Amino acid sequence: MKRILLLECSPHQQRASGSQLARRLIAARWPRAELLERDLVGEPLPPLGADYAAALTSSAALDDSAFACSEALIAELEASDCLIIVTPMHNFTVPAALKLWIDYVLRIHRSFAATPAGKVGLLQDRPTLVLVSAGGFYQGPRARQADFLTAYLRHVLSTLGIIEVAFVHLQGLAHGEASVQAALDDALPQLQRTTSFYFDCATEIAP
Numbered sequence: 361m362k363r364i365l366l367l368e369c370s371p372h373q374q375r376a377s378g379s380q381l382a383r384r385l386i387a388a389r390w391p392r393a394e395l396l397e398r399d400l401v402g403e404p405l406p407p408l409g410a411d412y413a414a415a416l417t418s419s420a421a422l423d424d425s426a427f428a429c430s431e432a433l434i435a436e437l438e439a440s441d442c443l444i445i446v447t448p449m450h451n452f453t454v455p456a457a458l459k460l461w462i463d464y465v466l467r468i469h470r471s472f473a474a475t476p477a478g479k480v481g482l483l484q485d486r487p488t489l490v491l492v493s494a495g496g497f498y499q500g501p502r503a504r505q506a507d508f509l510t511a512y513l514r515h516v517l518s519t520l521g522i523i524e525v526a527f528v529h530l531q532g533l534a535h536g537e538a539s540v541q542a543a544l545d546d547a548l549p550q551l552q553r554t555t556s557f558y559f560d561c562a563t564e565i566a567p
């Protein structure tokens with residue numbers, strides 16, 4: 361494990377439960393890794409402009425200046441051996457900050473190709489962990505709402521070429537302190553399992 365790209369997507373930034381959990385995980389399992397942090401809320405990406413939209417839908421050169429932000433974000437992803445996305449669920453799906461990152465990174469002719477068989481990812485696969493935080497429940501026996509986040513994000517990542525993806529869900533965070541603790545208790549064994557399996561790393565994460 362050499363370089364980890366940590367994508368922070370919560371308005372609570374490093375105070376978010378998912379962010380704290382991710383940082384504990386990184387410290388325990390990859391203490392010597394180079395951590396590249398991309399805080400999509402603290403340092404918001406510029407809104408998509410007409411130049412980007414026009415370049416994307418024409419045959420603009422890869423080094424067209426309209427692609428500068430997109431190129432920088434894709435290069436950051438390409439330089440990572442491992443991707444960790446910490447995101448809340450907002451209105452059943454990804455928050456706007458993460459959607460904007462997707463709109464810059466998932467780019468035809470650059471990170472995916474449109475072929476007669478469908479869209480094919482052009483980036484190398486890499487172990488990816490997605491930590492999702494939600495106020496309510498969308499999986500399991502207490503689920504009372506739709507989940508348009510998990511399948512959507514898995515699809516986006518696979519369209520980039522990133523298939524090796526594990527999700528860990530922190531649910532019920534708006535149901536009081538006991539529920540937050542239960543979510544964290546539930547997440548720890550999920551993280552132990554998924555990181556051992558996907559990341560070939562078996563160090564214990566301190567509770």
Ligand SMILES: Cc1cc2nc3c(=O)[nH]c(=O)nc-3n(C[C@H](O)[C@H](O)[C@H](O)COP(=O)(O)O)c2cc1C
Nearest residue numbers: 370371372376448449450451452493494495496533
């Ligand atoms: C704009 C907005 C929309 C939200 N939509 C949902 C939702 O659809 N389902 C849900 O369970 N919680 C929803 N929540 C609650 C958050 O998912 C919850 O507060 C979560 O703990 C936030 O995690 P964070 O601390 O990582 O930001 C929403 C919160 C906000 C601010």
